[in-house]
Amino acid sequence: MRDKHKTAAMLAIGNEILSGRTRDANAWLAAQRLFECGCRLVEIAVVPDAESHIVSSLSRLKDSYDAVITSGGIGPTHDDITMQSVARAFDVALVEDEGTLSAMARRYGRASLNFGRKRMARLPEGAAPIICEKSIAPGAHIGNVYVLAGVPEIFASQLETILDNFGDRPFMRRQLDVALPESSFAKPLEEIQAHFPNVEIGSYPHRCGGRPEGKVCLSSQDAPQLDEAVAAVRAMLERLG
């Protein structure tokens, strides 16, 4: 059994996100699921449906992190160029996957294997198809890259099939409500953070009718350390409040 991925990046591909037409859902889901699995998502990138952008971002990310998950651009239309871009990033050919063609022929009949359907059966050479119940068109796994669909329902289904490769020790999160201005506890919070290097502490203010209000959020893979840090922050806030 090989080691599970401890760090990951997400590469969302699609003009529809960059033009504000569509609010990202896939990176958000991946962030939640990877956290629960204990894999650190270190970077999210969103790039257009343009081969040069996909290739350069993917090349950078796959060399920087244990794994990369991509979403989008694997359908049959002209703007779906993720598979050819992944093939180029790995310097391999794009080949029709026989298993996918057979599955499509069984479902639709061989005569219906038109231009568009055949396009969806192309994978980078050497890639394993990622198959889920929501779509007959597969994703692809090659090297440390997982190529998933953009349609959120299909992305979510494909994501569940690969998560076993990610993380080894779940992250846990605790949150404390705060009704003080951040500036009043910034210094003691910094001191607590310095005492707990294995706990990540963040402060997130939000507005609520003019009074200061927010949350201090703590997360860690180490439950006893997390408990201790939560207790320290709570005691500090009670002292100030």
Added chain:
Amino acid sequence: MRDKHKTAAMLAIGNEILSGRTRDANAWLAAQRLFECGCRLVEIAVVPDAESHIVSSLSRLKDSYDAVITSGGIGPTHDDITMQSVARAFDVALVEDEGTLSAMARRYGRASLNFGRKRMARLPEGAAPIICEKSIAPGAHIGNVYVLAGVPEIFASQLETILDNFGDRPFMRRQLDVALPESSFAKPLEEIQAHFPNVEIGSYPHRCGGRPEGKVCLSSQDAPQLDEAVAAVRAMLERLG
């Protein structure tokens, strides 16, 4: 008057997005508003509250696009390190902004200028403060980089104050409903795209009770070309449907 920015990148800074705690709202808003202004958002990046990540991403993005908008990390707590990272990316010092300190002193009294408040008054040397009605802590404009807050209400308010620098000719979007499988119109849609290089055409399927359903989305800065392309897609779909 200098030229308006025609391309931009968005750099969202914050562990809360990467851990799945918070769904991004700021990049989504920026994408919508830049589209309406006629500035092409070419890349979105989300990075953690870590100086090395912020500096390397910002350096790459500011050299690649006309402008960069950042969000997050400008509060008073230890995880707010955007201003110091921007200063490092521009190789300048971080200095207390006298105008901000004066405004804080007027609002809260000089005795209340504690560690946290003074921290929020620090800007990269040479930066102009970005001031909005929602927060006394400013954003910063230096070179081609605009440093905005992470709290969505403040981000939105600051964004409106800088948008006059972005874009020159609004993008327009038109969408057509489609009840055919993408694979059946992939080829003719590709031909239409080839005829209209100034119109960006995307196909976005979604699931609806098992029947194929989706939208073909067309956008452009050129209204007559957009009208012609919409007519061509509509005629093609009617021919097939």
